[in-house]
Amino acid sequence: xxxxxIDGPLWYFSLAVFCIGVLWHxxxxxxxxxxxxxxxARGSAGGGAIRNVFSRxxxxxxxxxxxxxxxxxxxxxxxxxxAVLFFAAPHVIFLEENLLGFGWTPMPHWAFIVxxxxxxxxxxxxxxxxxxxxxxxxxxTTDDHVAAILTFVVMLxxxxxxxxxxxxxxxxxxxxxxxxxxxxxxxxxxxxxxxxPSRAFxxxxxxxxxxxx
Amino acid sequence: xxxxxxxxxxxxxxxxDKKVMSFFSSCVNCGICAESCLFYTETGDPRYTPIYKxxxxxxxxKNEYSFWGKLKSKLGMSESMTxxxxxxxxxxxxxxxxxxGRCSMVCPVGVDISMVIxxxxxxxxxxxxxxxxxxxxxxxxxxxGSPMGITMKxxxxxxxxxxxxxxxxxxxxxxxxxxLALLSSNEIALYPEYLESLAKIFDHAGVSWxxxxxxxxxxxxxxxxGNKAIAGQLVQRVVDxxxxxxxxxxxxxECGHAYTALRWEGPNFVGKAYPFRVVHILELLDExxxxxxLKTTGMETDRLTFHDPCSIVxxxxxxxxxxxxLRPITQNFVEMTDHGSMNWCCGxxxxxxxxxxxxxxxxxxxxxxxxxxxxxKVDAVVTACSNCxxxxxxxxxxxxxxxxxxxxxELIAEHLAEKPH
Numbered sequence: 057x058x059x060x061x062i063d064g065p066l067w068y069f070s071l072a073v074f075c076i077g078v079l080w081h082x083x084x085x086x087x088x089x090x091x092x093x094x095x096x097a098r099g100s101a102g103g104g105a106i107r108n109v110f111s112r113x114x115x116x117x118x119x120x121x122x123x124x125x126x127x128x129x130x131x132x133x134x135x136x137x138x139a140v141l142f143f144a145a146p147h148v149i150f151l152e153e154n155l156l157g158f159g160w161t162p163m164p165h166w167a168f169i170v171x172x173x174x175x176x177x178x179x180x181x182x183x184x185x186x187x188x189x190x191x192x193x194x195x196x197t198t199d200d201h202v203a204a205i206l207t208f209v210v211m212l213x214x215x216x217x218x219x220x221x222x223x224x225x226x227x228x229x230x231x232x233x234x235x236x237x238x239x240x241x242x243x244x245x246x247x248x249x250x251x252x253p254s255r256a257f258x259x260x261x262x263x264x265x266x267x268x269x
Numbered sequence: 270x271x272x273x274x275x276x277x278x279x280x281x282x283x284x285x286d287k288k289v290m291s292f293f294s295s296c297v298n299c300g301i302c303a304e305s306c307l308f309y310t311e312t313g314d315p316r317y318t319p320i321y322k323x324x325x326x327x328x329x330x331k332n333e334y335s336f337w338g339k340l341k342s343k344l345g346m347s348e349s350m351t352x353x354x355x356x357x358x359x360x361x362x363x364x365x366x367x368x369x370g371r372c373s374m375v376c377p378v379g380v381d382i383s384m385v386i387x388x389x390x391x392x393x394x395x396x397x398x399x400x401x402x403x404x405x406x407x408x409x410x411x412x413x414g415s416p417m418g419i420t421m422k423x424x425x426x427x428x429x430x431x432x433x434x435x436x437x438x439x440x441x442x443x444x445x446x447x448x449l450a451l452l453s454s455n456e457i458a459l460y461p462e463y464l465e466s467l468a469k470i471f472d473h474a475g476v477s478w479x480x481x482x483x484x485x486x487x488x489x490x491x492x493x494x495g496n497k498a499i500a501g502q503l504v505q506r507v508v509d510x511x512x513x514x515x516x517x518x519x520x521x522x523e524c525g526h527a528y529t530a531l532r533w534e535g536p537n538f539v540g541k542a543y544p545f546r547v548v549h550i551l552e553l554l555d556e557x558x559x560x561x562x563l564k565t566t567g568m569e570t571d572r573l574t575f576h577d578p579c580s581i582v583x584x585x586x587x588x589x590x591x592x593x594x595l596r597p598i599t600q601n602f603v604e605m606t607d608h609g610s611m612n613w614c615c616g617x618x619x620x621x622x623x624x625x626x627x628x629x630x631x632x633x634x635x636x637x638x639x640x641x642x643x644x645x646k647v648d649a650v651v652t653a654c655s656n657c658x659x660x661x662x663x664x665x666x667x668x669x670x671x672x673x674x675x676x677x678x679e680l681i682a683e684h685l686a687e688k689p690h
Contacts (some may be wrong), residue, residue: 191300
């Protein structure tokens with residue numbers, strides 16, 4: 057019964073909440089009023105927007121040494137998670153059979169181990185920094201902690217699900233993924249998508265002023 | 270709900286737009302912005318973390334625009350905003366932020382933190398939570414026409430001295446001139462050599478220009494305090510003055526926030542595009558040099574550096590021009606380690622220098638600039654903002670450092686060659 061619920065209705069429900077929630081959230085941003093800038097532009101807003109979406113992947117040289125830990129840990133976590141999410145063999149098979157109808161070559165097992173270690177270490181380092189620095193403690197919200205813990209639990213159950221002969225662990229992983237999907241659109245996890253308009257808006261502002269940001 | 274709180278919340282709601290929504294949806298509270306802010310790096314106080322300064326706006330967004338906030342509100346569990354949510358942020362926003370915008374350069378998700386802080390400032394100003402010093406300066410700007418209380422009589426006296434010192438006629442209220450030059454209060458009261466330099470350079474380059482007795486003041490206390498209505502009122506004086514004299518261009522002086530107010534935010538404050546062009550004095554000098562109308566001679570042999578005023582460079586886009594102008598007249602020019610769009614602020618922008626209450630914090634924040642200057646061992650510092658110049662002169666004096674500050678326009682005027690025409 058529980059297996060049926062997790063593999064069936066709850067999966068479709070969480071997927072629907074995720075998709076509708078993300079689209080609703082993005083639509084709200086796009087359709088909320090903006091402001092027309094009446095000053096005469098010096099440069100291109102469009103060019104600035106595109107440039108800023110990509111340039112922010114690399115921190116400014118002037119501040120790189122002060123923010124080395126969060127940048128390195130951030131890259132470890134995000135790249136590791138991306139690799140595991142889209143290239144771990146069970147995920148490729150799952151996506152092919154349940155969602156897309158086509159697959160691609162998964163990464164080898166050793167690469168999966170490396171990627172998941174990166175993701176774990178990155179996430180733990182980021183969370184420790186949040187807890188151990190005065191700035192992190194002051195500005196962190198409940199949402200930040202819930203999102204971090206939920207992501208960690210999903211990754212942990214994902215690793216446990218690899219143990220053959222324990223189908224309950226696969227169910228547990230899928231259940232935590234479903235919780236994450238439901239939580240996602242209403243949380244800071246939305247930065248996965250909203251960082252693009254955020255960078256673009258700021259880049260456009262810099263671009264029309266002719267500032268290389 | 271008190272009237273002050275209601276006024277503040279009304280502003281915050283009016284300022285909520287798609288940018289702010291995308292910013293708060295994206296911020297993961299990584300705290301990287303703290304390392305970009307000199308008020309945090311020099312004090313170590315986490316409250317000066319730039320994103321924390323936006324908390325009133327963020328709380329409103331969370332309560333009224335986020336899923337959880339709306340749900341809590343429906344269930345009667347929402348944490349309402351109180352007057353303390355505004356009053357407690359007054360010191361952080363006015364004393365502990367110079368609106369330098371360095372934080373907006375480093376945010377990994379692209380939040381323009383400085384822009385949101387200005388929106389918070391706007392709400393605080395309308396709600397009446399602003400420091401006395403800035404309130405007084407703003408009141409003088411509205412009543413007298415200048416935040417330092419400078420009247421046209423004082424300007425006339427400065428003109429008279431400039432004419433005596435240069436032997437040149439300073440044009441006043443000349444209809445149909447190409448350029449209307451504005452002055453900042455500091456340039457009238459503390460650095461009158463700026464006007465003398467303009468007279469020499471424009472005479473040399475054959476520029477048709479004038480001052481206006483209706484619009485002489487470029488400083489905009491409305492922008493500094495964050496009140497858009499007052500900022501618009503002050504910009505409108507310039508617009509009216511320029512229209513009366515039918516000028517084609519208005520020159521923003523060596524003043525950072527005046528450039529922001531006139532060039533970038535002014536049309537938005539007054540609600541319409543200008544019928545004239547606004548050009549910063551450095552942009553104009555660079556244009557004249559490129560056209561061959563501005564010729565210089567001789568070179569400074571001292572070891573010089575350039576302090577980039579945040580509002581002109583990082584937030585204004587005038588970065589290459591000062592270097593283009595300095596190159597032909599300096600033999601021993603050296604850049605600070607962090608310069609250009611990532612330069613460190615002097616610590617007195619955004620109205621901090623007009624806020625007596627922030628005096629101690631301003632001196633602490635200046636330590637960053639002090640170490641930048643010490644590191645490169647220069648003989649003098651050149652800049653192009655009279656406020657930066659004043660703040661740095663004070664900071665260097667406070668730290669017993671004997672390093673002169675020079676205005677770039679003034680330096681150019683000292684190196685003018687024979688008239689090319």
